[in-house]
Amino acid sequence: MMQAPPKHPTRERLKVPDEATPWKRHFSDFGGKIYLDCAAQGPFPSETIEAVRRALRLKEHPEEIPGSLYESLPGQAREAVARLLDCDPDSVALASGASHGLNLAARSLPLERGDEILLAEGEFPANVYPWLNRASDGISIRRVSPAAGRFVGEKDLIGAIGPRTRLIAVSHVAFATGYRTDVKTLGETCRERGIFLVVDGAQSVGAVDFKVSELPIDLLATSGDKWLLGPFGTGFTYIHPDILERLRVRDVNWMSVEGSSNLGEPGGGPLRFREGARRFDIPEAASFLNLHGLIASLSFLARVGIDSVENHTRRLHDHLIRGLDSARLRVASDLSPGRRSGILALEGSSHEHTRAVFRGLREHGVVVSLRDNLIRVSPHIYNTRADIESFLETAAGVR
Incomplete structure (x- = not known):
């Protein structure tokens, strides 16, 4: 069952400093949620609005x-x-x-x-x-x-x-x-x-x-x-x-x-x-x-430059991967050179555990997708390491 981590951990509580890009200010605050689901739907920057x-x-x-x-x-x-x-x-x-x-x-x-x-x-x-x-x-x-x-x-x-x-x-x-x-x-x-x-x-x-x-x-x-x-x-x-x-x-x-x-x-x-x-x-x-x-x-x-987008999402993925042990998740994507993309797929110890983590994330305002029984994480230029820390803290609370 889900323990009770705060719905949206404050940045003061995070151990890792925020690495927000200068582009983050061009986007909404997503209603206080952590939006890691660009592979489903990308948000408008302010210029587009x-x-x-x-x-x-x-x-x-x-x-x-x-x-x-x-x-x-x-x-x-x-x-x-x-x-x-x-x-x-x-x-x-x-x-x-x-x-x-x-x-x-x-x-x-x-x-x-x-x-x-x-x-x-x-x-x-x-x-x-x-x-x-x-x-x-x-x-x-x-x-x-x-x-x-x-x-x-x-x-x-x-x-x-x-x-x-x-x-x-x-x-x-x-x-x-x-x-x-x-x-x-x-x-x-x-x-x-x-x-x-x-x-x-x-x-x-x-x-x-x-x-x-x-x-x-x-x-x-x-x-x-x-x-x-x-x-x-x-x-x-x-x-x-x-x-x-x-x-x-x-x-x-x-x-x-x-x-x-x-x-x-x-x-x-x-x-x-x-x-x-x-x-x-x-x-x-x-x-x-x-x-x-x-x-x-x-x-x-x-x-922004698509190279900047790719490099930024790669850094966020890497930070997420380093913290997966605490969340009891493992990488399901191919991390070989030339195989990586903006999508990182994760899975739990079983299909039931994977679905439980997905539900817990969604319930606590961390927006990701479940595809082919994998948790799909797809950040973009507006996401930060703080967002990844929120993901990890929330996922770790699922039992």
């Missing part, structure tokens, strides 16, 4: 909306994403989340009856259901289990490639364990064998410092509401230039067509899609509320 308020005013006063905003706002978002990923803005399609990009890949890549798709066992449902939906077209879906241990890595996926394998879909970072796949090695093999590589970046983009231009990825889909600290219902899809023309446009919206902004001649021109990945934008991509918020969050992270 102000940007959304300005967007609300546009809807309150539509007479102030310039017609050019419908073109310029998506362009600004595309450029912000391109700076983050180190890619050409023309390779970026605006999305409502990772699911949009994964469905785009499943429906638009040239797959034929008899082709095989490989998925890692334990993938997040968003990277499973779009592919299962293709089974009715005669496409085979095969799940790959780990040869040993808990994690499905690139070696397992490469070893499972068969003569009909046409596509591999994998999470860059696994949502439950935080395991980071070496997509560079996997992508190089896929290129050699003519296999498409589709990557779910929902748990890596914004948490792991990488340049998509240096990775042999055909399509990278991600969400804006987690590590990117943007609005729910935002995201983007990176499409490698080499496959852009091989993707079929399945969903046509008027803004994806060349000359559509010329409303003096509506519907009068031929169907010619716009250049680049923007032809795959979600409909109504110029949503004021969503894009003003996303652009502000991406600009904030550009000032």
